[in-house]
Amino acid sequence: MLKDITLGQYFPLNSPIHKLDPRFKIMFTLAFIVLVFFADSVPAYLGIGVFLGFVIKLSKIKARIVLKSAKPLMFIIIFTAIINLFLTGGDNVVFQWKFLKITETGIVNAVNMALRLLFLVMGSSLLTYTTSPIMLTDGIERLLSPFAGIGLPAHELAMMMTIALRFIPTLLEETEKIIMAQKARGADFESGNIFKRAKALIPVLVPLFISSFRRADELATAMECRCYRGGKNRTSLKQLKINGNDWIALSAMLVFAAWIVVCDVFNLNIMGY
């Protein structure tokens, strides 16, 4: 069923990682992504691997699930690796067949890119796996709120995300209903080429759009009835509190960052890699 799709895939477990302040987690994930692109040597990758493994262990989420998160992007990862493998120039030719040429730099680049992408996907999936959508939007709102002064609509963006998340299952359910109604009247969604099938979806999308607009209108009225008047002076049920664990996590993150930087600056390597 369409509505069984869980967006952002949150696993509600009770772990120290789940309990971290979402603002910290979002910042950590951003820092992690940047650091991953600094890494280019075996010790640095080992550092990332150990760090990621440690976080996965703490989060109580099965390593298999985290590894699986890279699956939808496997094509892109392999594609990038192949491009790097064949299209990087260099003197040390390892293998050559007609115009195809693999150089040592090419291999290094391919491995680099593949590992970086893999770590990047796994790291960012961990954020959504351990943070509920509401906490995530809350965190984003708080992180963006300093920029509200220069005209960034922080609250509005967060409210839009909250409502979007809220209505995804509702609209999926509705899509399913419309598809069934159309099928019952003889619509064919399964046969024909891709263009034919895309065209068959038009009678599904039109009623879906119309009903979304009606829903939006009703929701706006209901929100006004509940005294919604923008983000000004709003309070919040859940207060984000920074506690000891957040500072411990921050220290761990700093150690990790320091390791990557040290590897980069001093060119630490194992047998030249």
Next chain:
Amino acid sequence: MIEVKDLTYSYDNDEGVSEIVLKEINLNIKKGEFVAVLGHNGSGKSTFAKHLNAIYLPLGGKVVIDGIDTSDPDKLWDIRSMVGMVFQNPDNQIVASIVEEDVAFAPENLSVPPEEIRKRVDDALEAVGMSEYKNHAPHMLSGGQKQRVAIAGIIAMKPDIIVMDEPTAMLDPIGRREVIKTIEDLNQKFGITIVLITHNMDEAVKAQRVVVIDAGRVLIDDTPRNVFKNVEMIRSIGLDVPQATMLAHELIKEGFDIRDDVLTVDECTEEIYKLCQ
């Protein structure tokens, strides 16, 4: 509590002709009353409901809530927080993806401090009997449960009056029963004034007072018993009467001697039983 005086409302239709929706409605609703407003589609009952919390402003006459005129722009949010409103489709009223976050929406908007919000959310969920679902996602709940969450979201605002615009129209019979039970509780246990817009007669029977609106005017305003006695008149404006009342009416027409103001199945059974003896 609610004073409606000569309320008139009209809008321009597609051809630019002014269509009158409400015509000189006069109505007073006292604190703690449970009033059902009946009318068929297009009778203006929803439009009337939307005047009670300043979603619409009267074009003629006025609506006064607890001494405050709804057309006073400075008092708009006082009116809105005093008169809560529940709509037909629960899906289109729920804002957040977790039940308790949604119930907290109104108090958050009213700048209530966090500890007080916590208390209001817990109390509101308790009042509608949804406490155990506070961490659930709304789309996993049944229609009746969703509507009760929507009602909790209104109660958390601590309104004196709740206007319900056909809150059971999209629910199955079980959900309908849950919601009606909740509404009765709110009125009896918490003393909240209820204005229930409906076209379901069995719901209207539960009210203390029934106001029938037809073509934008108040046709009858009386107790359910006195209203439904007028079977022919109610039916002539396209409404039904409760089934028990209908049966009694048909029996009287056939010459049987029973009461003409029967409302519930129990009363009807009793009357027929008496007849058989």
